[in-house]
Amino acid sequence: MSTIPKRPRGTILLLEGKCIACGARCQSVCPVDAIEMNEKGEPIIDTQTCTICRKCVKECPVDAIENYLTPAEKEQMAVFETWKASAAKQVSKEPKAPKEQEQPVAKKPEEGGIADWKGVWVFVEQVNGKAHDVAWELLSKGKTLANDLGVELAAFVIGENIQHLADEAFGFGADKVYIVDHPTLKSYRTDPYVKATVDLVNHYKPEIILMGATGLGRDLAGAVATQLRTGLTADCTGLTIDKVNRLLEQTRPAFGGNIMATILTEKCRPQMASVRPHVMPKSEFIKGKKGELIIEPFTLDEADITTKVVEIISSANKGMVNITGSKILISGGRGMTSKESFKLLEELASVVGGVVSGSRSAVDNGWIEQPRQVGQTGKTVHPKLYIACGISGAIQHLVGMQDSDFIIAINKDKTAPIFSVAHLGIVGDVFEIIPALIKKIRESNAIIVQ
């Protein structure tokens, strides 16, 4: 047998422009403290101290750290690889490749084997007995995940007098429904809901829990995940199953939506994810579908709860308009030409469920009041939908609204700068387009999605 070639060591280098300043993961895995972070949040690798253990190379989520080899070392590597391949062939029962030799860092001793955790669960968020649509969307998604894993899909509902929601959950694909029904759970409060959820989860051990990334859902999910000491991935836009490792691949935007990250919760259970409403499609409701209903007992003394809901204020009867908090803004500019034509915008706002705002010139001209002004000297807004009507898009205006999720611009001038930020731009006369649009929405009998 020939001599065993040596694996070349090379050096550990940071690749220019690839680091995303993820939060010093490389530094924290380095066993010899050879990494310092610079002002930009990028690693500075001390090659003197570095032992080329390659832990940082593996840890880096964006492959920004490289085990650099000189051309000579590359040749040597090629020799090594060839030898390794042939050696592997010769000795089929050789110990596993170095990659698998890595020690699992944290295994939670108190929770037993991961394999004990089974099933996909969806939290059914409800207010006054009415479920939020996001629950049904998640059940639809959950069905696919459950099928891929070959497990059951379950829904869990927490509240008071909410058993009727079980049938709905079955209709949207749940095989099982868990109900926690108790007077202390009437309106949502974090502590009792967390207790109810944690008790359920510890009892039945689901491997995946999906929740709506609503205000309520995020409040609960963050608390539950902490109590369960498990991973939670917020605002997922994609959920798939790695069938080999039986892992939930959770894809979500990061860095303000500039990049997408796929996140795994490898060693803890359940794997928790939240998804925003309207991200996942909702499947058809199957009437009369049945499943297993489990009513979980729950005890909690009202006196032990430190929070009380004093009053619920529905948004309809709010006096002051706060355009920064509005989901949909219908905004008018100089192209609206008069105060009267803002009534047209009011009308459009009423058919799409929005609030009217305006540009500085609309405010200067007295067509709309100052608190509704969007832009540099007004408010910075990021609604889900921004419809700019007769706004040319001076820079002062753009800086106040360009981060809106979806922008529709209607303007006569096709060179108007507003079109540079619009997702949908309509070149046309606002006084023709808007009435026609209002008519179309009314005739379609479409309803406003809350």
Next chain:
Amino acid sequence: MHVVVCVKMVPDTTQVSINPETNTLVRDGVPFITNPYDTNAVEEGIRFKDKYGAYVTVISMGPPSATAVLRKGLAIGADEGILLSDRVFGGADTLATSMVLAAAIVKIDKTRPVDIILCGKQTIDGDTAQVGPGIAQRMNISQLTLVNEVLSVDEVKKSIKVKRKLENYEEIVESVLPTMITVEREINTPRYPTVPGRFVAEDSVIQIWGNDVLKLNVQEIGLNGSPTKVSKIFAPVRDKGEIVMGEGEQQPKAITAIFDKLVEKSFLELK
């Protein structure tokens, strides 16, 4: 009254862009800033000081350079800044982060009992909204997320009344203190620091607590204590802007284009 405000230093994500050729993040010249939501949390903390004479401590977990965001808090009136910085804290996800922050607040609480913990609703780099609830749960205190108005504080009864903003309604909630509050951006407009305030902040000594101070189990913090792991990062597919001509005969087509988008983006639902 003692208010602890948690702030995070984040890259200014609005300045990050993607190099279309290499599909990598362009971070050159992108500064680190105070997470914008946290600026509202600090302001709300200072308002407790203005109104109730609260002592305000700002804390942050991050690299040594994060003292800058603490100094911003000191510049507008916070009394003390503490930075939690240690290489073993690095690589933390929200669960591991809340561990360190909660431990620090518990330690702070021993010298000066803490009544209110304030956090921004979420960060602009992570957008998770999980650290605030994480701290509350670890400390076993109540949490009031998405608060857009603090209505009153009863210093005798040790309770607070706030308004929370949910999607379709608002609710007024009362809780006993101590409590953890996450704030919406609309809760206030952060004040602009005065120059004398900046001088004070520049001269302040910021304590830096590493794990030698907090003495946490290294398996529960940093990368080790983080159950989530980023497996892959890639550039998103972007919605390209679309221009539709809507004059004269083309008008119906334009109307349909808008209408279809409203339905597609779930603003409207067809019956």
Next chain:
Amino acid sequence: MTGIERIIFATIFIAAILFFLKNVFRLFAILCLGKWENRFDHLWLRLGNLIKYGFGQKRVVAKPFGINHFFIFWSFMTLTIVYVEFLIGGMFPKFNLRFLGDIPYGIILSVADVMSLVAIVAILIAVTRRTFFRKKSISANFEAYFIPSLIAILMVAYFVSNSCEASLGNLEFIKWQPVTASLAAYWNGTDPHTIHLISRSAWWIHAVVLLFFLNYLPYSKHLHILASLPNCFFKSDTLVSTVPLKQLKKGEDLGISKVVQFTWKDILDFMACTECGRCQDVCPVSQTGKVLNPKGIIHECKLNIFKNGDVIRASRPKDMLASAPLNAKMQIPLVNGSELSVDKEALWGCTTCGACMEACPVFIEHAPKIVQMRQHLVMEKSDFPHELITFFEASEQRFNPWGIAPTDRIKWAMDLKVPLLSDVKQAEYLFFTGCAGSFDSRARRSTNAFARILNQSGISWASLGNEEKCCGDSQRKLGNEYVFNKLAVDNIATFKKYGVKKIITQCPHCFNTLKNDYKQYGIELEVIHHTQLINTLIAEGKIKVKQSDDNKTVFHDSCYIGRYNRILDEPRDILKACNGHSPLEMAKNKTNSFCCGAGGGRMWMDELPGKRIYHERTLQALDTKASTIAVSCPYCMTMFEDGLKEEKNPGQVKVRDIAELVADTMIV
């Protein structure tokens, strides 16, 4: 003159002089309360200014009624000589100036004789004007009539007394005094004793009024008689285009919140103000019905320093001529709080256009005072119009007013061949694009046009690209010296890194800031406005334009290149080269141009109640029946575009930057 008369007169005279000296000392002590500022350099230049603007009344006579003032001023100057003789003669009847020689003495007498008549006529004209043709900016209060009356009485008494003496044959030099001589005939036939009595009465009236006048001066707006000549002497030796550099250190004043934090020259400015109202007449903010009135600010500061100054002086009788202590308590606040305080809203209204300073006959420096009062509000109190918080934070964090990502700055150059200093390392000219030119889509069109001109000319130039930061003009004018300082320090470091010597700007605000403000940091840059460069390029034949036949273009002078930096002919020459005709002119042009309303940081603020400044200026431009409004500033561009949209004639009249007009007609 009887002995008793002489004794009575001597008593009154000595009392009056002592009282006058006491008043002058008080004024001097109040001046001393201010901070020290060196205005004793360039003495020859100052002497020249005193002659030109003080004695020559150059700025006063620039307006029609100024001639009237010129005559009153000079009649007083000459009469002073005979009044001195008169007052001494009151105590020593033998005393006169005849020892100068008969002819010189005769000339003095004849000039005094004529000038007294001139003064009467001028006073009558002045009174007629303020009664029947009064401008809004001049007040018609008690004082407005009292002082002219005193002067008239003085002159009339002089003639009465002299003509009586003449008719009594007591005037040896009567042939030198034509007015008196002709009046003397009036007394023919009157009893000599009566004449003598009238003469003595007139003499006494003259004497008492004169001494009263002397002592009334320091308490009235006629204090300017004492203060305006020194003010012309101590006037700034350069155009006042910025504020003094502030030491941003602990314990230093960060702006002005107490009137004693002004310098002695500022206080002299307050004293020199005659309330002539010329500043108010040209102020675009006052003229559009807003709270700010530059005259009002100076007047309020004057009342404020007198009130507070007297209190401070009384509190330390032994230390009369020292500066006010740093911790001096003010009886009356400087900003808001009383009638003797400046209105805060007025401070925020100012566009720092400098029209007031250009118009002031005695060179009062309004704008730096306003900016320094803003400094206190911004830096020490964080008290400013709410819309500015975004602007300040964006400037500090993202180095541009809008808060756009700094990495987007170079995007203007995407479709062009733009050399970057980071690549080429060296170039003769740095083109400092400015924030508007880099980010504003409309202004980018002129940036592109100018870059095309630069490329066509073949000169060596480069851009800083994303290394450029906002110049800090608006931040500084808004009183945020802290952020300005950061931006200036960073930009200067970048200039030094590349060894930049010559900088071209297209924005007058960048121009003025780099040229005049950055100088305070010890960097000497040759800053060139793009209109200057283009003009040279055309003149040297480095670019050629196809001349058209257009006489429908009007040119609007931007404040910061026109008034503040006297670049007046270059843009006009360029327009002439392109159009074949000199541009049309608005009534208010060149150094008297009317601001577009965007300067002084007003660009980033909401309009105040009243008419809109930009709209007013747009109407002035439209009055010329022009079809194109040529500008040389991105702010003016925005303002005219807005004004035109408001006039609902989009498209008919166009706003174009000079660079765009040149690029359009340039032969490539």
